[in-house]
Amino acid sequence: MKPSTSNKTEKIQLKIESFCAYQERCKKEVINKLKSWGLEKKTIDEIVLNLLNQDYLNEIRYSKSYSRGKFRIKKWGRLKIYQELRKRNISEPNIKIGLExxxxDYYLTCKELVKKIWKSSNSKSLIEKKKKIWDYLRYRGWEKSLIFDMIEKVEKKASDL
Incomplete structure (x- = not known):
């Protein structure tokens, strides 16, 4: 005997709820997961709507959590976090809330990163040190003007010693 469609949907609903409960998920991640299970669009839409209604999916909560995690653990800057949230189809207002x-700790973290790289750099040349810092921070999505300011401050402090 074949299990009924509603019974199958309920099992999938429970499985995706535990997927969402494990860590914050965005709508796009959930849809991709459901598609990977071979579900039809109608079923996916129904399940996603249930998840939204039950608050398993929440863009603001996801944006905040994602921003905090990537900043604290990977030391990403605003630009990279912004790009990654856009890739996940998070709305502009919710990205702004997440970046808040x-x-x-934003400026302090940037300054600490610049100091750390400055001290650890084996380069004798000032230009090479600055380039190393620039490349490291730009790759991680930090703003140009902030990088310049922090390099200038750390360089001035180093020359005063």
Missing amino acids: EIEE
């Missing part, structure tokens, strides 16, 4: 989560 990292505002407090």
Whole structure:
């Protein structure tokens, strides 16, 4: 005897709920997961709507969590976090809310990264040191003007010693 469609959908619903409960997920991740299970669009839409109604999916919560995690653990800057959230189809206002989560420690973290790279750089040349810092921070999505300011401050402090 073949299991009924509603019974199968309920099992999938429970499975995707535990997937969402494990860590914050965005709508795009959930849809991709459901597609990988071979579900039809109608079923996917129904399940996603249930997840939204039950607050398993929440763009603001996801944006905040993602921003905090990538900033704290990977030391990403605003630009990279912004790009990654856009890839996940998070709306502009929700991205802005997420980026506000990292505002407090943002400048201090940038300064600490610049100091760390400055001290660890084996380069004798000032230009090479600056380039190494520039490349490292730009790759991680930090703003140009902020990088320049922090390099200038750290360089000035180093020359005063």
